[in-house]
Amino acid sequence: MELASRRAASLLAVAAIAAVFLAGPATAVGKTGQVTVFWGRNKDEGTLREACDSGLYTMVIMSFLNVYGHGKYNLDLSGHPIAGIGDDIKHCQFIGVPVSLSIGGFGNGYSLPSNRSALELFDYLWNAYFGGSKAGVYRPFGDAWLDGVDLFLEHGTPADRYDVLALELAKHNIRGAPGKPLHLTATPRCTFPPSSYLGRAVATGIFERIHIRIYDDDNCEAYWHLAWDKWTAAYPATRFYVGMTASEMTHGWVHPKNVYYDVAPSTQKADNYGGFMIWDRYYDKLSNYTSMVKAYA
Numbered sequence: 001m002e003l004a005s006r007r008a009a010s011l012l013a014v015a016a017i018a019a020v021f022l023a024g025p026a027t028a029v030g031k032t033g034q035v036t037v038f039w040g041r042n043k044d045e046g047t048l049r050e051a052c053d054s055g056l057y058t059m060v061i062m063s064f065l066n067v068y069g070h071g072k073y074n075l076d077l078s079g080h081p082i083a084g085i086g087d088d089i090k091h092c093q094f095i096g097v098p099v100s101l102s103i104g105g106f107g108n109g110y111s112l113p114s115n116r117s118a119l120e121l122f123d124y125l126w127n128a129y130f131g132g133s134k135a136g137v138y139r140p141f142g143d144a145w146l147d148g149v150d151l152f153l154e155h156g157t158p159a160d161r162y163d164v165l166a167l168e169l170a171k172h173n174i175r176g177a178p179g180k181p182l183h184l185t186a187t188p189r190c191t192f193p194p195s196s197y198l199g200r201a202v203a204t205g206i207f208e209r210i211h212i213r214i215y216d217d218d219n220c221e222a223y224w225h226l227a228w229d230k231w232t233a234a235y236p237a238t239r240f241y242v243g244m245t246a247s248e249m250t251h252g253w254v255h256p257k258n259v260y261y262d263v264a265p266s267t268q269k270a271d272n273y274g275g276f277m278i279w280d281r282y283y284d285k286l287s288n289y290t291s292m293v294k295a296y297a
């Protein structure tokens with residue numbers, strides 16, 4: 001009983017400390033100019049370097065690490081050659097565009113059914129993509145050190161321990177220089193409250209930002225405004241980005257005029273509004289969507 005109490009106190013302390021580093025105060029009102037884009041879902045979207053050099057985005061999230069939780073790991077970047085991505089990451093960081101890795105995705109090859117599996121995933125991520133090194137752990141991007149982890153969870157169970165993963169990441173949030181944070185983000189559908197496996201994670205209070213997807217969901221079309229208000233009120237220390245699709249063919253696409261007249265003014269009423277999230281670089285390159293809406297972010 002005493003051990004359990006000490007463990008609970010330790011987790012609370014970690015959450016409190018991590019919140020200072022990862023989330024920070026949410027005081028922005030109105031436009032921020034921040035636009036995050038997902039990259040890695042189509043080999044014809046161009047290189048990571050090209051996305052960063054476009055001047056359109058303030059963060060790029062690579063997707064996805066789509067297999068984990070059972071001792072096996074797989075990075076799926078839709079046929080992009082891995083060679084050279086490490087240099088592209090460093091280039092993006094040099095020009096001020098952080099690069100994160102999203103875990104999860106649309107497949108069925110991932111889960112975190114126990115504390116142990118969550119800690120094993122942390123160990124893999126830290127040694128393969130961040131500041132660690134370990135014999136037998138391949139670093140696909142060489143010595144490039146990513147800027148964060150995003151949770152893009154399309155399925156899960158109440159047993160999944162993404163909260164344990166988040167807290168462990170929070171303990172290691174300092175990279176090359178003192179005070180350099182690890183960006184911890186999530187990209188859920190707009191439904192509120194979130195599923196238990198994600199809800200338990202974001203309830204730690206250590207997520208810097210959450211990207212609320214208002215597309216590709218029949219329910220969202222009718223009530224995303226209400227869901228947005230609930231999300232932003234529930235987690236006041238977290239920045240919220242409104243997630244939109246750049247493809248006119250995707251359900252829930254918002255015309256740029258409606259971004260100006262509805263989405264931007266509605267979401268920017270929240271004190272913890274953060275910016276826009278665009279899905280994804282391939283569609284954005286075809287449609288120039290971000291070019292049309294970036295001024296409203």
